[in-house]
Amino acid sequence: PPGAQQFIPPQAGTLAELRTAATGCRGCELYRDATQTVFGRGDERARVVFVGEQPGDLEDQHGLPFVGPAGRLLRRAVDDAGLDPAHLYITNAVKHFRHELRGRRRIHQTPDRVHIVACRPWLVAEFARLRPELVVVLGATAAKALLGPAFRVTRQRGELLPWPAAAEHPEDFPRVDDAGPVADAPAARVLATIHPSAVLRADNQDVAYRGLVDDLTVAARALA
Numbered sequence: 001p002p003g004a005q006q007f008i009p010p011q012a013g014t015l016a017e018l019r020t021a022a023t024g025c026r027g028c029e030l031y032r033d034a035t036q037t038v039f040g041r042g043d044e045r046a047r048v049v050f051v052g053e054q055p056g057d058l059e060d061q062h063g064l065p066f067v068g069p070a071g072r073l074l075r076r077a078v079d080d081a082g083l084d085p086a087h088l089y090i091t092n093a094v095k096h097f098r099h100e101l102r103g104r105r106r107i108h109q110t111p112d113r114v115h116i117v118a119c120r121p122w123l124v125a126e127f128a129r130l131r132p133e134l135v136v137v138l139g140a141t142a143a144k145a146l147l148g149p150a151f152r153v154t155r156q157r158g159e160l161l162p163w164p165a166a167a168e169h170p171e172d173f174p175r176v177d178d179a180g181p182v183a184d185a186p187a188a189r190v191l192a193t194i195h196p197s198a199v200l201r202a203d204n205q206d207v208a209y210r211g212l213v214d215d216l217t218v219a220a221r222a223l224a
């Protein structure tokens, strides 16, 4: 696919302009079968940005990320970890719902590498506006979008990694120590953890949930 780059407004644009532009993205074929683009949302001055995989069925219908059960669980975990759920920005690595039809049901399909790469310019553009101090990647798809295909969440979850140096294409990612709203902040970092949907699917949900909260507590301490 050609990718999202040609749909991105110039660097000077605001996040709101970015969101509007994203409604018309045709950077890969996923826009065709989805209802709408699901762009990031939240506090534009957030110190932490969460990156999920892609919108699910409900998100596709509502046009907002993490409005379903995974989002509810995520907000509870964020709260339990001591982060403020009111001051977050939440987005996805891929902005359209990839699915297949089984009868009337729309079954989630994990995005392929081509979709992740095609959609990454939106993520990079969001970071350029938000300049977060910390990026939390939720699950393997988001980790692959930022940290490359070789990154293993199971091995490196809960670790604070340098950012953007840890990114697969660090040259794409703006640094936060350039002048900006968080100019006084320490260098930005990345932390990977499991996806809240994986907690919902786990055999032992309590253990999986505690693992997520433990990882997010590392994030909370890094910002304290």
Ligand code: URA
Pocket (backbone or CB within 6 Å): 052, 053, 054, 055, 056, 059, 064, 065, 066, 067, 068, 070, 071, 092, 197
């Ligand atoms: N899962 C995601 O990764 N993102 C959403 O927006 C919803 C569920």
Ligand code: SF4
Pocket (backbone or CB within 6 Å): 003, 004, 022, 025, 026, 027, 028, 029, 030, 031, 037, 094, 095, 096, 115, 118, 119, 122
């Ligand atoms: Fe554009 Fe991303 Fe949607 Fe593909 S998934 S059409 S790149 S917004």
